[in-house]
Amino acid sequence: MDLTLVFLVFFILSCLLCGVRSGSLLNVTSTFTFGDSHIDTGNVLIMAASVIPVWIDHPPYGETFFGHPSGRFSDGRVVIDFIANELGLPFLPAFLSNSTNVSHGVNFAVGGATAIEVAFFETNNLVPFKLLNNSLDVQLGWFEQAKPSVCNCNEAPGGQPSYGDCFGNALFFVGELGVNDYNFIWTAGKTEDEIKKYYVPKVVDTISKAVERLIKEGAVYIVVPGNPPTGCSPSVLTFRLSPNKTDYDHIGCLRNVNAVARYHNLLLRAAIAGLRGRYPHARIIFADFYEPIIRILDNPGHFGFADDALKACCGTGGAYNWDPNAFCGMPGVPACRNPGAYVSWDGVHYTEATNRYIAQGWLHGPYADPPILSALQRY
Numbered sequence: 182m183d184l185t186l187v188f189l190v191f192f193i194l195s196c197l198l199c200g201v202r203s204g205s206l207l208n209v210t211s212t213f214t215f216g217d218s219h220i221d222t223g224n225v226l227i228m229a230a231s232v233i234p235v236w237i238d239h240p241p242y243g244e245t246f247f248g249h250p251s252g253r254f255s256d257g258r259v260v261i262d263f264i265a266n267e268l269g270l271p272f273l274p275a276f277l278s279n280s281t282n283v284s285h286g287v288n289f290a291v292g293g294a295t296a297i298e299v300a301f302f303e304t305n306n307l308v309p310f311k312l313l314n315n316s317l318d319v320q321l322g323w324f325e326q327a328k329p330s331v332c333n334c335n336e337a338p339g340g341q342p343s344y345g346d347c348f349g350n351a352l353f354f355v356g357e358l359g360v361n362d363y364n365f366i367w368t369a370g371k372t373e374d375e376i377k378k379y380y381v382p383k384v385v386d387t388i389s390k391a392v393e394r395l396i397k398e399g400a401v402y403i404v405v406p407g408n409p410p411t412g413c414s415p416s417v418l419t420f421r422l423s424p425n426k427t428d429y430d431h432i433g434c435l436r437n438v439n440a441v442a443r444y445h446n447l448l449l450r451a452a453i454a455g456l457r458g459r460y461p462h463a464r465i466i467f468a469d470f471y472e473p474i475i476r477i478l479d480n481p482g483h484f485g486f487a488d489d490a491l492k493a494c495c496g497t498g499g500a501y502n503w504d505p506n507a508f509c510g511m512p513g514v515p516a517c518r519n520p521g522a523y524v525s526w527d528g529v530h531y532t533e534a535t536n537r538y539i540a541q542g543w544l545h546g547p548y549a550d551p552p553i554l555s556a557l558q559r560y
């Protein structure tokens with residue numbers, strides 16, 4: 182064998198190993214997260230407390246991991262919990278819980294949150310009810326409020342706090358966002374073409390501007406998750422049941438709803454490419470929330486999931502085991518015996534098993550560009 186080749190292979194291998202072993206991974210000291218119910222760890226429970234019932238504070242929520250309802254929309258952990266764990270960080274406190282323990286970051290995500298400000302939906306008659314004021318701009322406002330307490334570490338010579346130094350070792354998540362925006366807009370009767378033309382660009386622009394604002398405030402490492410395939414969600418499949426077979430793809434998901442999610446992801450990736458060009462020092466990661474779920478649904482057995490993968494685990498029956506009058510958490514609504522074999526937990530949100538699979542794909546690839554752990558490598 183050619184000696185040069187042997188050395189070359191040895192060199193490449195040893196560098197791969199030394200890269201991992203010598204601790205050249207950035208020491209992430211905190212995470213700050215913005216988004217909706219997919220990563221909320223308790224905000225909506227506090228915000229909705231006296232306004233509307235949110236059943237997630239009842240069993241069986243939390244049964245798989247925490248052993249009790251934890252403020253998360255799942256039977257256990259959400260994606261950011263697995264990521265924090267892998268980075269050696271504790272679970273993130275919800276901003277509204279007034280935790281004094283914010284040195285490792287804060288979670289600003291709220292169940293039901295939209296990317297676009299809530300006034301837009303209300304003044305344009307896109308929703309027939311009052312929304313909780315929890316959209317991305319409000320979450321960014323909370324971040325401003327939290328900054329002095331999470332960032333009392335640095336004072337620049339002028340006496341002004343130097344937030345940039347503080348956030349250089351932080352990992353930000355902006356999203357998932359958009360699912361609630363599109364859900365309201367579909368429900369208001371808009372067509373696929375209208376949503377793509379008028380609303381997707383607005384949602385993506387709002388997310389992109391938030392990322393830009395955080396970069397200007399000193400964020401360097403930012404994960405921007407795209408939308409999941411909501412056309413495969415038991416609640417959406419139930420609400421938008423169609424007698425026309427051509428409305429469904431080969432998995433059984435709704436084509437038009439998924440087409441909007443994919444278009445959102447396409448525009449979001451383009452917006453990220455633009456931001457990377459304008460802020461070359463920032464490391465912006467696109468996290469794919471769509472493909473990992475499609476991959477599982479397309480071949481559930483291969484991933485250890487039950488064959489009937491479009492059915493929710495927690496529910497009282499119907500084609501997708503989801504009933505709008507009997508939410509998971511309400512009295513008498515049972516969970517399946519093995520949540521680990523289900524993709525959807527409550528018809529809207531994912532099981533811990535699904536969340537773990539997504540988190541692994543974001544950390545190590547192939548579902549993130551670049552994978553989080555390679556973005557954190559220091560050269």
Ligand SMILES: *[C@@H]1O[C@H](CO)[C@@H](O)[C@H](O)[C@H]1NC(C)=O
Binds near residue numbers: 204210
């Ligand atoms: C990471 O940073 C924390 C806080 O500054 C410090 O306590 C810890 O020792 C660091 N870990 C490594 C591996 O450098």
Ligand SMILES: *[C@@H]1O[C@H](CO)[C@@H](O)[C@H](O)[C@H]1NC(C)=O
Binds near residue numbers: 271272282
């Ligand atoms: C803050 O949280 C960390 C991790 O969960 C924990 O180890 C530590 O004891 C907490 N500190 C206080 C003051 O509660």
Ligand SMILES: *[C@@H]1O[C@H](CO)[C@@H](O)[C@H](O)[C@H]1NC(C)=O
Binds near residue numbers: 278
């Ligand atoms: C958090 O603090 C705010 C302002 O002091 C207060 O209004 C709110 O009730 C507190 N929330 C909780 C959950 O304690």
Ligand SMILES: *[C@@H]1O[C@H](CO)[C@@H](O)[C@H](O)[C@H]1NC(C)=O
Binds near residue numbers: 314
């Ligand atoms: C939501 O809160 C923000 C920030 O406090 C405020 O500027 C905005 O007017 C509020 N929107 C609504 C619809 O209440």
Ligand SMILES: *[C@@H]1O[C@H](CO)[C@@H](O)[C@H](O)[C@H]1NC(C)=O
Binds near residue numbers: 425427428
């Ligand atoms: C089913 O949908 C297709 C495509 O939208 C349409 O061309 C066809 O007319 C529909 N069939 C029925 C029976 O509505």
